[in-house]
Amino acid sequence: MRYKTTLDLRFPNFFRFALLFAFNSLLFFIELFQLYTRVVFALIESLIYATIISKRRKSIANELILITGAAHGIGRHLALSLAQYGPILVLWDIDKEQCDRTASEVVKQGGIAYSYKVDVSDFDQVEQTSLKVRQTIGDVYMVINNAGILNCKALWNLTSRGIEKTIKTNLLSHFWTVKCFLPRMQQVGRGHIVAMSSNMGLYGRSYFTDYAASKFGVIGFMQALDDELRVTHNNNIVLTTICPSAVETGLSKIRPTRISWLLPVLNLDYTVNRIIDAILRDEHLVIFPYGYKIFYYIIRQCPRKVSQLITDFVGNTVEPN
Structure with missing residues (x-):
């Protein structure tokens, strides 16, 4: 009798466990099927937008747009080219004289621009100037984090101060500007954050230890922020x-690669036009020219030795300073 009583007590528990396991398994496979269908539809949608239908360009007329590193290079050319679309530009740079010149050129073109001296590696300066911009001009709709420096030296030739400055300017400045401007974007329910990374943020090369680390960090920062917002x-x-x-x-x-027809060195005009097109179409991760996107996907799947052979064949695009 004792043996039968034990069986009577255990059988319902086993039966209950089996039913629960079967039910949970069914739910899992239903969720798996839902995931599969959503992935398929997302892939089809991405393929359509990539090959057949381009996203429409949005209007940025009268929008307040902040550009860091606007005194020289890409930042300056971005300001001059974006001015044609009618936004109000807020230009930041540590070089106030050149930043003022960029703003003056925008105004000569019929645009509106305000120039500020800001060291974006310094959170206090970023915070104080962001408050000043909000109080005197208005809410910033778009932040273009473009400021950056490049040492282009072997690690053993870099100073600790130089490394720290690169990380602060190229990476931490993104944290500072986003911390200052994102809360207001969340309040009004709209905004756009643009981060200038690099192909060196996808794979490291010689003489780019500090620069690549900062640009890898930018991509990681933006991916994590994207998920937080979602x-x-x-x-x-x-x-x-x-x-x-x-x-x-x-x-x-700069020096050209061995296959410059596929992996070319870019000129400023093409680069800026591609960046603006990506911004106006709300693109997410923009790798260009297209040859580097292919190059990136190939070498990240290859064994280390194979990747080294390929990159050695292609050649480096810079000479150390």
Whole structure:
């Protein structure tokens, strides 16, 4: 009798466990099927937008747009080109004289621009100037984090101060500007954050240890921020990460790759036009020219030795300083 009583007590528990397991398994496979269908539809949608239908360009007329690093190079050319679309530009740079010149050129073209001296590596300066902009001009709709420096030296030739300055300017400045401007974007339910990374943010090369680390960090920052905005239902704030190849900006000595027809050195005009097009179409991760996108996807799947052979064949695009 004792044996039968034990069976009577255990059988219902086993039966209950089996039913629960079967039910949970069914739910799992239903969710898996839902995931599969959503992935398929998302892939089809992405393929259509990539090959057949381009996203329409949005209007930025009368929108307040902040550009960091606006005194020289890409930042300056971005300001001059974006001015044609009718926004109100707020230009930041540590070089106030050249930043003022950029603003003056925008005004000569019929645009509106305000110039500020800001060291974007310094959070206090970013915070104080962001408050000043909000109080005197208005709410910033778009932040273009463009400020950057490039040492282009072997690690053992870099100073600790130089490394720290690169990380602060190229990476931490993104944290500072976003912390200052994102809360207001969340309040009004709209905004756009643009981060200038690089193909060196996708794979490291010699003489780019500090620079690559900062640009890898930018991509990681933007990906994590994108997910935070998604899970907190701030989907109306757009994030765009730009990853161009080597650009003739004067930051370093550029030399062409062995297959320049596929992996060219970019000129400023093409680079700026591509960036603006990506911004106006709300693109997410922008790797260009297209040859570098292919190059990136190939070498990240290859064993280390194979990647080294390929990159050695292609050649480096800079000479160390």
